[in-house]
Amino acid sequence: MRILIVEDDPDLSRQLSTALKDAGYAVDMANDGEEGHFLGDTEPYDAVVLDLGLPVIDGISILQKWRSDGKKFPVIILTARDQWSEKVSGFDAGADDYLTKPFHTEELLARLRALVRRAAGHTTDTIDIGDLMVDNRSARAFVEGMPIKLTSHEFRLLAYMAMHVGRVISRTELVEHIYDQDFDRDSNTIEVFVGRLRRKIGVDRIETVRGLGYRLLDPSKDGN
Amino acid sequence: MKDRAVKNGSLVWRLVRSAALWAVPALLVTALSLILFYRASTYRIFDDPLINTISSLIAYVETDAGDGKLVLTSEPIDPSYQRALSGRYWLIGKLQENGQLEPIISSPSLYGATLVLPKADAAKIKNQSGAVVHSIALGPDKEPLRLAAQSVIFPDTDSPVVIVVAADRRSAAKAMRQFSYLAFGLMTIIALGLSAAIFMQVRLGLRPLFDLRDKVADVRQGRKSSVEGAYPKEIKPLADELNILIGHNKEVVDYARTHVGNLAHALKTPLAVLVNEADNKNTKFAKLVMRQTEEMSRQVDHHLRRARAAVRGQSIGVKTSVTDTVTSLTRTLERIYRDKDLDIQIMIPENLLFRGEKRDLEEMVGNLMDNACKWTQTGIHIRAELDQVRDGRLRLSVDDDGPGLGEDEYEKVLKRGLRLDEATPGSGFGLSIVNDLATAYKGSLHLEKSSHGGLRAVLILPSISDVL
Numbered sequence: 001m002r003i004l005i006v007e008d009d010p011d012l013s014r015q016l017s018t019a020l021k022d023a024g025y026a027v028d029m030a031n032d033g034e035e036g037h038f039l040g041d042t043e044p045y046d047a048v049v050l051d052l053g054l055p056v057i058d059g060i061s062i063l064q065k066w067r068s069d070g071k072k073f074p075v076i077i078l079t080a081r082d083q084w085s086e087k088v089s090g091f092d093a094g095a096d097d098y099l100t101k102p103f104h105t106e107e108l109l110a111r112l113r114a115l116v117r118r119a120a121g122h123t124t125d126t127i128d129i130g131d132l133m134v135d136n137r138s139a140r141a142f143v144e145g146m147p148i149k150l151t152s153h154e155f156r157l158l159a160y161m162a163m164h165v166g167r168v169i170s171r172t173e174l175v176e177h178i179y180d181q182d183f184d185r186d187s188n189t190i191e192v193f194v195g196r197l198r199r200k201i202g203v204d205r206i207e208t209v210r211g212l213g214y215r216l217l218d219p220s221k222d223g224n
Numbered sequence: 225m226k227d228r229a230v231k232n233g234s235l236v237w238r239l240v241r242s243a244a245l246w247a248v249p250a251l252l253v254t255a256l257s258l259i260l261f262y263r264a265s266t267y268r269i270f271d272d273p274l275i276n277t278i279s280s281l282i283a284y285v286e287t288d289a290g291d292g293k294l295v296l297t298s299e300p301i302d303p304s305y306q307r308a309l310s311g312r313y314w315l316i317g318k319l320q321e322n323g324q325l326e327p328i329i330s331s332p333s334l335y336g337a338t339l340v341l342p343k344a345d346a347a348k349i350k351n352q353s354g355a356v357v358h359s360i361a362l363g364p365d366k367e368p369l370r371l372a373a374q375s376v377i378f379p380d381t382d383s384p385v386v387i388v389v390a391a392d393r394r395s396a397a398k399a400m401r402q403f404s405y406l407a408f409g410l411m412t413i414i415a416l417g418l419s420a421a422i423f424m425q426v427r428l429g430l431r432p433l434f435d436l437r438d439k440v441a442d443v444r445q446g447r448k449s450s451v452e453g454a455y456p457k458e459i460k461p462l463a464d465e466l467n468i469l470i471g472h473n474k475e476v477v478d479y480a481r482t483h484v485g486n487l488a489h490a491l492k493t494p495l496a497v498l499v500n501e502a503d504n505k506n507t508k509f510a511k512l513v514m515r516q517t518e519e520m521s522r523q524v525d526h527h528l529r530r531a532r533a534a535v536r537g538q539s540i541g542v543k544t545s546v547t548d549t550v551t552s553l554t555r556t557l558e559r560i561y562r563d564k565d566l567d568i569q570i571m572i573p574e575n576l577l578f579r580g581e582k583r584d585l586e587e588m589v590g591n592l593m594d595n596a597c598k599w600t601q602t603g604i605h606i607r608a609e610l611d612q613v614r615d616g617r618l619r620l621s622v623d624d625d626g627p628g629l630g631e632d633e634y635e636k637v638l639k640r641g642l643r644l645d646e647a648t649p650g651s652g653f654g655l656s657i658v659n660d661l662a663t664a665y666k667g668s669l670h671l672e673k674s675s676h677g678g679l680r681a682v683l684i685l686p687s688i689s690d691v692l
Contacts, residue, residue: 011497019500053489080492081485082525084553084590085583091556098560102496102521105503114563 001046001116001159002026002177006036006062007078008054016049019105020112024139024155026180033057040066044176045073046160047115049108052079052090060093067094074115078108113137120163127162130219132201134162141201148200153178157193158201161216170213235433239426240419247418255411262403267358267370270396274372274389275356277302277314281387285316287380294328294378294385305331309365311392315339319346319375319386328385337364339388341373349373349386360393367392432456436463443470445579447688449542484531488524495521529657543688544582546608546618547572553590557597567603568593576608578618579686580665588661588669591654592622592681599626600678610687617667618687624678634671658683 003025007013010031017027028043030036033054040048040062052059063075074096079086082100090098097111113125113136125137133142141148141158150158156178161169171190179185194214198206207215277300284296294316299305304312310333317327317338323346325338341349345359353375363369371390378385432455442448443466450467495517502513547570554568578585589606596604608620629637638659655669658681662669667685674680 009493009497012493012500015497015500080489080496082488083485083583084556084586084594087590088552088556088586091559092552096559101492102499102517105500 001156001163002028002043002180003112004028004030004036004039004043004045004048006030006033006040006048006054006059007051008032009051015105016108019109021152022139023109024136024152024159025112026156026178026183028181031055033059033062037062037065039181040071040073041069043181044173046119046177047112048073048075049078049112050075050095052077052081052086060089063090063093063095072119074119076108076111076115078103117163122163127165129162129165129205129216132162132205134159143201150197150200153193154197154200157190158197158216161206161214165216165218168209168212168215173213235430236423236426240422243422244415244419247422248415251411251415255407258407259400259404262407263400266396266400270370270391270393271358271372273302274370274391277389278356278372278374278387281314281316281389282374282376285376285378287378292380294381296329300331305333307333308335309333309363311363311365311367311369312390313339313363313369314387314389316385316387318383319349321346325386325388334364339363339369339371339390341371341388345373349375350384353377353384361390363390363392367394368397369393370396432459436466439463440466445688481532484528488528491524492521495524529660542579542581544578544580544585546576546578546585546620547574549578549582549585550589550593550606550608553586553593556590557593560594561597564597566597566600568597569603569605572606572608573610576610576618577688579688584661584665585685588658588683588685589620589622591658592683595654595681596622596624596626596679599628600624601626605676611684616687618683618685620683620685621680622683623674623676623680625674625676626678628673628678629671631673638669638671655681 001024003020005013005016005020005027007016007029008031013029013031017029020027025046028039028045030039034056036050036054037057039045050059050063054062059077059079063077066073066075075094076097076099077090077095078099078101079090080101087098096115099108099111117123117125117136125135127134127136131144133145135141136159139152139155139159141150141155157174160174160177174190175185194206194208205217205219207217209215280300281296284298284300285294286297287293288295300314302312304310305314313331313334315325315327315330315334315338317325317330319325319341321343323341323343325341327334327338330336330338339361341359341361345357349357349359356372356374359371359373361369361371369390370393371388373386373388375384375386377383435453436451436455436459439448439451439453443451450470451463453463455463498513498517499521502510502517550570550572554570558566558568593604593606602625605623606620607623608618611617611619637655655671659669662683662685665685667683669681669683672680672682
């Protein structure tokens with residue numbers, strides 16, 4: 001999962017970035033409205049954390065632009081402005097959630113998880129695929145109840161595929177959703193990660209669809 | 225305000241009073257002049273026959289060649305002089321020092337009596353020989369008399385004699401008294417009429433001012449957003465200044481609000497950084513930072529709300545549609561509580577208006593609805609109407625079917641800063657915020673048991689009953 005943080009306070013940005021990376025997300029940061037809008041407009045994020053009082057362009061305007069351009073990613077507004085009039089204008093601009101500062105990191109993480117899984121059509125933080133279980137809450141995966149050791153990139157790959165289980169996902173899409181902007185994107189590394197993941201969760205679970213991409217199979221559903 | 229009004233009185237009365245200040249003395253002087261003039265002319269008319277009679281008597285008097293006594297060759301024609309005690313008398317005699325007349329010849333009407341003149345007049349008569357002097361005396365029937373007297377020296381006599389003609393002065397006095405009453409009566413009527421005219425004129429003249437007063441009240445109560453209308457050039461600057469002031473008031477309120485908001489933003493982000501840095505670290509220092517930052521953010525919240533509440537309820541000429549506000553809040557709350565799948569029922573008349581800022585109504589109703597959504601099982605009910613029983617104020621209630629509260633808890637949760645819901649961070653101030661805000665708008669918030677099973681919060685607020 002790849003998250004965009006638009007926040008002008010460098011300390012808070014750094015903290016959020018660390019917390020989100022620890023929770024298994026790829027994170028991009030923008031510290032002004034213009035950069036934030038540009039990133040949201042060009043990159044396929046799974047969720048956005050948006051501050052309202054930003055330099056250059058304010059948060060509400062960015063959100064309105066994204067929504068009028070048809071961007072559907074979930075957005076959580078993170079702001080000091082705690083009045084209902086501000087909440088109403090935030091939601092009316094197209095926000096999916098609203099969290100006021102100061103806040104606890106767990107609260108933000110819980111709400112982000114909820115937004116991401118709701119966007120993908122899941123109702124819980126854990127996804128069961130046969131005897132494979134992906135726990136987004138703790139950023140861990142289990143096979144037959146036993147935890148498996150995964151690097152952060154491996155977990156991101158697995159979590160994204162689990163979120164979209166049964167669907168063929170292109171390499172490009174995987175690259176876009178598991179690496180942050182600054183990462184050296186070599187699509188060959190995806191093949192390396194998929195190979196490593198296959199060894200850890202079972203070779204048959206990930207199918208290669210030639211010319212299209214990869215698919216995580218759900219053994220309980222025939223024909224996948 | 226009231227004391228000043230009493231001290232300075234009304235403008236109308238000031239103007240009427242200052243007009244009366246010259247009108248009343250002027251009328252009084254006029255009345256007195258008229259009376260004096262009437263008195264003089266009455267006496268002239270009264271005195272003419274007396275003086276004529278003196279002239280006749282002088283002509284009729286002769287000195288008897290034998291004994292040198294004075295005799296009359298003829299008597300004055302007026303028959304009143306013949307009738308005893310008729311009120312008209314003449315007398316020719318010698319004047320004593322004490323004013324007593326010693327008659328030589330007198331009219332039969334005197335009936336043998338004599339007249340006593342005041343001493344001062346007696347001296348005057350003696351000194352001004354040949355001049356007619358007016359005086360008063362009591363007649364034989366004790367009637368008040370006015371008399372004319374002249375000291376005459378006839379040929380062949382050595383000492384002067386005095387000729388006195390008198391008449392009852394009561395009829396003249398009565399006429400003068402009646403005239404005085406008439407004069408004062410008429411002047412009083414004129415004075416009253418004048419006052420009424422001045423009063424009317426002043427009211428008419430000040431009408432634009434009264435009109436301005438009504439317009440300002442309209443603005444204050446939110447029926448208009450500025451003072452409109454054509455005013456005479458004397459008070460037009462006042463109306464213009466008022467409009468500028470109203471505009472300035474709005475700017476000041478906006479400015480204060482903006483800066484309070486900026487302060488909130490400026491303080492809360494660093495607080496968030498501190499909370500995040502200390503969160504989940506098990507050191508003593510981290511725990512200290514955690515405790516202190518939580519206290520700091522609680523204080524910041526509390527005082528920012530107080531500061532915001534202070535600028536509230538002061539904006540002039542603002543009105544907000546209740547329906548629009550509740551509809552947009554419902555949209556927001558449905559997204560916040562989308563996992564709960566709540567049924568939010570709204571019963572609000574289309575044209576209901578709140579007299580105040582939209583954001584304040586949103587803050588109050590938003591907190592009440594949020595609280596209801598948090599606790600309810602299936603849905604919430606929002607009703608609003610004009611409370612016709614209580615001077616037409618806006619009455620808005622929010623009901624839920626949650627667990628509700630005990631009656632002893634009602635007062636506690638409305639108290640400032642107490643958290644109703646300690647478990648959910650950052651949400652505890654809800655009801656006390658609403659209470660503070662409602663109070664700032666001179667309204668109220670009270671809690672009761674809902675007919676739907678949970679809590680009912682009732683908000684009473686100023687409204688505008690007329691349609692936009």
